[in-house]
Amino acid sequence: MTTGRHRGTARDAGDGAGEGFRERFERGLGFPLDGFQHRALDAIDGGESVLVSAPTGSGKTVIADYAAARALELGGKAFYTTPIKALSNQKFAELSKRYGEERVGLLTGDVSYQARAPIVVMTTEVLRNMLFARSSMLDGLEVVVLDEVHYLQDPYRGSVWEEVLVLTPPQVRFVSLSATVSNARDFGAWLTSVRGTTRVVVETHRPVTLHNHYAVAERGRDHITVLPLLRDGRPNSDGVALDDRRRRNPRHRYRAPRRGEVVEYLASAGMLPAITFIFSRAACDDATRQCLQDGIRLTTGEEREQIRRLTEAAVERLSDDDLRTLGYGPWSAALEAGIAPHHAGLVPAFRQAVEQCFSAGLLKVVFATETLALGINMPARSVVVERFAKFRGSDTSALTSGEYQQLTGRAGRRGIDTVGHAVVLWSAATSFSLVARTAIAPPPDLVSSFHPTYNLAVNLVRRWSREEAHGLLAASYGQWQAPPGSVSLAALLDRRLAILEARGFIEGWHLTESGHALASIYHESDLLVTDALRQGLFDGLDPAALAGVVSAFTFEARRTGEDERPPRQQHVVDRLARLSALAGDLRADERRVGLRRTRRPDAGLARAVMGWAGGSNLDSVLREADVAPGDFVRNIRQLIDLMRQLAQVAPDPPTREAAQLAVALLRRGVVGADDPASVGSAPDPPVPS
Numbered sequence: 194m195t196t197g198r199h200r201g202t203a204r205d206a207g208d209g210a211g212e213g214f215r216e217r218f219e220r221g222l223g224f225p226l227d228g229f230q231h232r233a234l235d236a237i238d239g240g241e242s243v244l245v246s247a248p249t250g251s252g253k254t255v256i257a258d259y260a261a262a263r264a265l266e267l268g269g270k271a272f273y274t275t276p277i278k279a280l281s282n283q284k285f286a287e288l289s290k291r292y293g294e295e296r297v298g299l300l301t302g303d304v305s306y307q308a309r310a311p312i313v314v315m316t317t318e319v320l321r322n323m324l325f326a327r328s329s330m331l332d333g334l335e336v337v338v339l340d341e342v343h344y345l346q347d348p349y350r351g352s353v354w355e356e357v358l359v360l361t362p363p364q365v366r367f368v369s370l371s372a373t374v375s376n377a378r379d380f381g382a383w384l385t386s387v388r389g390t391t392r393v394v395v396e397t398h399r400p401v402t403l404h405n406h407y408a409v410a411e412r413g414r415d416h417i418t419v420l421p422l423l424r425d426g427r428p429n430s431d432g433v434a435l436d437d438r439r440r441r442n443p444r445h446r447y448r449a450p451r452r453g454e455v456v457e458y459l460a461s462a463g464m465l466p467a468i469t470f471i472f473s474r475a476a477c478d479d480a481t482r483q484c485l486q487d488g489i490r491l492t493t494g495e496e497r498e499q500i501r502r503l504t505e506a507a508v509e510r511l512s513d514d515d516l517r518t519l520g521y522g523p524w525s526a527a528l529e530a531g532i533a534p535h536h537a538g539l540v541p542a543f544r545q546a547v548e549q550c551f552s553a554g555l556l557k558v559v560f561a562t563e564t565l566a567l568g569i570n571m572p573a574r575s576v577v578v579e580r581f582a583k584f585r586g587s588d589t590s591a592l593t594s595g596e597y598q599q600l601t602g603r604a605g606r607r608g609i610d611t612v613g614h615a616v617v618l619w620s621a622a623t624s625f626s627l628v629a630r631t632a633i634a635p636p637p638d639l640v641s642s643f644h645p646t647y648n649l650a651v652n653l654v655r656r657w658s659r660e661e662a663h664g665l666l667a668a669s670y671g672q673w674q675a676p677p678g679s680v681s682l683a684a685l686l687d688r689r690l691a692i693l694e695a696r697g698f699i700e701g702w703h704l705t706e707s708g709h710a711l712a713s714i715y716h717e718s719d720l721l722v723t724d725a726l727r728q729g730l731f732d733g734l735d736p737a738a739l740a741g742v743v744s745a746f747t748f749e750a751r752r753t754g755e756d757e758r759p760p761r762q763q764h765v766v767d768r769l770a771r772l773s774a775l776a777g778d779l780r781a782d783e784r785r786v787g788l789r790r791t792r793r794p795d796a797g798l799a800r801a802v803m804g805w806a807g808g809s810n811l812d813s814v815l816r817e818a819d820v821a822p823g824d825f826v827r828n829i830r831q832l833i834d835l836m837r838q839l840a841q842v843a844p845d846p847p848t849r850e851a852a853q854l855a856v857a858l859l860r861r862g863v864v865g866a867d868d869p870a871s872v873g874s875a876p877d878p879p880v881p882s
Contacts, residue, residue, distance in 0.1 A: 214266050218259055224608065227252060229396035233368075234259055236392035237336075242367040244342075244384055246377035247396035249602025250572055253370045257338040258291075260368045261312055265292070269335030274317045274357070276344040278302070278830075279544070282867070283570060284340070285314040302834030303860075317344075321353045322715050324360045325652045334365050342369040343639055345670070349717065351642035355669045356649065359387050372599060373397065374639040383673045401605030401613045405632050407432050408458070409619035410450045417450040417458055419616065428629035436624045449579075449619050452480045453487040456532075456558055459575055460491065464614050465557045467575040468565065470600050472583040474821065477534040477560040484532050484558065491531030491557035500529050500555050507546035510866040518812040519543070519822055519863075531557040537564050538821030541867045563600065575614040576604040581623040581631075591627060594634035643671030644789060645686045647720040650693060651704055651712045653686070659702055662686065688786045695782070696724065710842045716835055718746050721776055721791050723842075728775070730768050732845045736855035737806035739848070740832060742768045743839065744802040745794035747831040751824070758817070760800045769796045798828055805829065806858040822863070829864045 215238065219226060226234070229247060233256040236243040245253050261271035273288070275281045278301045285299040298310035300319045308330065320337065323330055337357070345354035358367065367388055371377065381393030405422035407429075421429050439445045450458075452469070459465050471477050492500065504525050508516060519540060527533055533547045533556055550556045551571050563583070565571060578600060582591050592600075605613020617628050645666065653662035666672060666682040675681070693699045698708040698720075711723040725731065731739055741760055759766050772794050780790045801818035811822075818825055833856050840852035
């Protein structure tokens with residue numbers, strides 16, 4: 194057995210890229226590199242993998258771009274992976290502009306475009322799926338960029354990053370880009386253990402100095418006070434005095450500054466453009482409306498004309514009816530005033546227009562949820578944090594130091610601003626002292642969230658012996674970090690295998706026919722999907738009904754207790770009831786052996802999905818679904834991804850055909866409007882062979 198440990202290749206330090214190539218690359222940048230960037234490029238030239246831990250906006254992507262360009266120079270291929278589709282689309286556009294559209298491909302769950310190009314941008318899951326399929330696309334692969342590699346601590350998807358690092362062929366080098374973490378050296382030591390020599394490059398210095406502020410207002414007064422959060426690296430005593438006065442007199446006179454007040458202050462202080470983070474989509478929309486109602490206008494006539502051109506280009510593939518449904522008129526009017534919301538409830542075309550206008554310096558204020566903090570290239574002069582607490586599913590708690598650093602990392606535009614500003618607004622629920630302590634706290638450790646899935650289990654059975662499979666799990670970062678005496682990952686794998694054997698997916702250390710199907714289903718409910726497929730729950734359904742039933746795997750209501758409107762067709766209701774019972778049996782078994790339980794199916798979108806597949810317009814479907822337009826698009830795209838997988842593995846030919854037809858019916862209008870593959874030939878299979 195081998196993990197991805199680097200053995201060295203003929204193209205290492207003495208290869209053909211040479212001095213001349215690097216000099217040309219650096220000259221083409223138009224700006225000098227920093228020391229940490231030079232150290233990282235030295236490692237790449239020396240044939241090493243590299244881990245870069247540095248603040249947001251410090252220039253980590255230059256290192257990734259060099260690695261990709263160098264792979265092209267050597268006649269090899271480069272994969273650039275990101276955690277979310279929005280980042281993949283953004284990087285695809287950047288690289289296409291730099292190297293030419295014919296040299297860059299894009300692979301996400303629902304899109305496959307120029308998959309054989311020498312540079313391919315993809316979500317991390319796509320690379321993991323290629324590795325399990327032993328895709329020929331891996332031939333000639335020189336380097337993999339793992340952007341936002343700290344995402345491996347995500348409790349739901351983080352395992353994928355470790356699987357990729359352990360399973361990628363040994364000759365491939367990695368460039369891993371991370372936000373600032375405290376244990377980068379430890380993570381780098383683990384990378385060396387599985388990938389071979391890995392240079393750890395840590396940069397703690399921000400390229401633009403950050404000034405932290407705290408804003409408070411008083412009742413009955415239209416004036417806000419902005420204090421430095423820190424003095425000489427310690428909590429400002431003037432702010433601590435606010436806490437003391439509030440403790441002595443709970444009926445304090447302080448209040449949170451109003452949104453219009455904050456915008457006007459930032460404008461007068463020369464602190465625009467700004468991103469205000471609000472952990473609520475509705476509040477982002479409300480804030481935009483409030484500013485417009487207050488008469489705030491932040492753009493010139495020339496800027497408004499440029500914004501109009503950009504927004505019209507962004508939505509040119511949407512119909513007039515869809516634009517009316519999406520509220521294009523009020524939304525575009527807000528943008529022309531220099532103000533915009535940005536959150537996952539907006540359709541991708543709207544979000545991308547906001548990103549383009551802001552990056553071009555045309556928008557002055559964006560009210561955004563924290564999704565904007567994940568890698569999207571939208572630097573600002575200032576960042577405002579409206580509330581220093583966020584809801585975490587069951588309760589509300591203060592931001593962590595890592596979250597604060599991620600949000601405020603957007604403040605300060607390199608090459609434009611000499612300083613960046615972070616402004617936290619007063620809140621009755623959060624003390625000044627807590628905010629100040631969080632701002633100066635060290636960054637958090639990177640912590641593994643690795644856990645073996647059913648899909649991983651059957652792929653291990655398919656490709657390796659039991660001993661080798663246990664060895665691969667032992668090589669994970671999760672096991673590296675596991676405290677002595679904790680349950681081993683191999684033991685968790687064995688529990689998964691016991692459930693698979695009891696259900697007939699494996700016999701001993703061999704896959705059954707159903708086990709082979711499960712090996713090609715990449716989804717959080719992988720076993721439940723495949724069990725439903727095996728038991729014929731998808732057979733005999735027309736494309737729209739099939740899409741409705743399968744949507745129960747991809748949809749999850751944002752709030753518990755939401756009204757569910759079942760499909761009108763009784764046979765679809767019956768299939769969903771059987772699916773729910775099947776899930777109940779599986780969850781009971783998982784609970785009995787101490788495994789994380791598979792998520793319950795949620796049929797809340799089934800009726801709307803069937804309407805969309807049946808040709809209903811966007812307005813009627815959104816009213817039926819009672820979800821935000823962006824949520825609808827995201828759910829349909831996830832459904833398309835799963836339907837494409839079913840079209841590959843379903844044993845019943847009519848079911849395969851129905852799944853293929855469903856994909857064609859679902860990918861229309863607003864769902865595919867921003868995809869490069871949405872015009873032209875049919876997309877490639879989910880995992881190119």
